[in-house]
Amino acid sequence: MNEQQRLDNQRVNSPDKKSAKDYSKYFEAVYIPPSLKDAKKRGKEEVKYHNDFSIQKEFLGMGTGRKFYIRTYGCQMNEHDTEVMAGIFLGLGYEVTDQAEDANVILLNTCAIRENAENKVFGEIGHLKALKREKPDLLIGVCGCMSQEESVVNKILEKHHHIDMIFGTHNIHRLPNILHEAYMSKEMVIEVWSKEGDVIENLPKVRRGNIKAWVNIMYGCDKFCTYCIVPYTRGKERSRRPDDIIQEVRHLAAQGYQEITLLGQNVNAYGKDFDDIQYGLGDLMDEIRKIDIPRVRFTTSHPRDFDDHLIEVLAKGGNLMDHIHLPVQSGSTDVLKIMARKYTREQYLELVRKIKAAIPNVSLTTDIIVGYPNETEEQFEETLSLYREVGYETAYTFIYSPREGTPAAKMTDNVPMAVKKERLQRLNAVVNELSAAAMKKYQDQIVDVLVEGESKNNPDMLAGYTSKSRLVNFKGPKTAIGKIVKVKITDAKTWSLNGEIVEELQQVEVN
C-alpha cells in the first residue's frame, strides 16, 4: 500500500465509524493486503528524507495512566525498531512494563526469517487471547516483518480477531495515529505499506542499556537471495545521509557509550543509492574511526559488495574491531548460483584472502544454510571444505526453511529432511571443532573485555565480550561494568572463556 492508498483507505475506514466487526469488507474494498509482488517492484524514485517527525498535539497524553509492553523477535534491526517504538510510546505519555499482564498495549515485533520464528509468534498470539478476554480494553498489535506478508495478515484477519492492530516495518513512525485509530475503532487497524522509499530521521529512541548502541545506516535490501523474505518485508535499499549517522555516533560517544554497531540488512551496499555523492561503507567507517568511541562494529555484510576500500580502512584498526561476520551460506558455486548470492566459492575465498592479508589477526564468522533444495552430497562437502579452508571461529548454521513468496519456496526439493538433519550435524561437528581450537588460543592470554553486566548464570561473576566478540565470564568488581578491562583467560571452553581481572579498578560503586 502506498501513501495515496492509505489516504483513500482512511477516508473509507474512518476511525469514528464504530461499526460491528465485519472482516469480509477488508478483502472487498477497504483493506489492500501487503503484496510481495508490489514489494518487489523497485522504482527509481528518489529517497525522501524527513526530519519533521513530531507527536501531534492531539495525541500528547494518550498514554497517561497506561503502560506498554513490546516483545521482540529476530534480529538487531527489530531490536532497534523496538527502541524507536518505545521512544514514541514514552513521547505519548505511556510507561513501560516488562509484564505483559500489566500492559494496556502489547506489541509483538515479529520476525519472518524462518518458519519456526513465525510459529512462535502465532503461539503467542493464541496465548494472548485469554488476556484480551480478561481485559477487553487491552490493545494488542502485531508489527515487524511478519506483518509485511500477505499470508500472515490474512491469517490474523481470519482467525485472530482479538488482534487490534497490524502495522508494517515502513509504518513505525505512524504508531501514534495507529494507536489513536485502534482506540477509536472497533475494527482491526491495518497499516502496511508494501513499498516505501523514505528515511525518517528524527524518530525518538529509548536505547536498551548505556554501554552498547545500534545505529541504523541503511534500510532494506535489493539482493533478493532466492531463500530470503527480507527484500520484500523491508523494502528497497536506502541509505541514511553520512552527516546524520556521524552526528548520531558523536552524540552516543558524548553520552559515554563504549560500543556501536552499524546496522543494515546489507551494510556493504551503503551509499550505492546516493545520486549526488560517491560515498560507501569504507568512507563512513573512515570517518567514524576518528570519533572517540572505543569499539565500532557493523553487521550484516554481503560478500559481493565488500570492497577493497573498506578492507583498507578496517586494516587501520583502532576502534574498528578485528571481527568480521561474513555470511557465505554455501561453499558450492552451483548452490550459491541457485541462491542468487552473486559470488562464487572462488570469489569468496579471494575476498577472505584479501581480508586476512590486510588484517592478519582478523576473526571471521559466518552463516550457513544446509539442505538447500536439491543440494547434493558433493555440494555439501564443498561447504565443509570451505569452512575448514577459511578457518571460521564460529558460525550460525541452519537447515533451509522455505518462506512463502520467495523463489526457493517454489523449487522442488529432493533432499529428505533426515539427510538435511544429518548434514547439519556433520557441519556442526566441524563448527564445534574449529571453535574449540580457536578458543584454546586464548588460554593464558590477556584480552580486553567490555564488561556488560553480571554473568547470566552466576551473579557473582561478570560477563563481557572481547574485541572478537567472544564471551568472557570472570570475577571482578561491579565497578568494572561499562568499562573495558584486561582479563587473563584461565579456562577456554568451546563457546565461552573464563578468566580473572588483571587490573586495579577504582572501587567506586556504579549506580
Ligand code: SF4
Ligand atoms: S543479502 Fe541478506 S537480507 Fe538481502 S536478500 Fe540476501 S540474505 Fe536476505
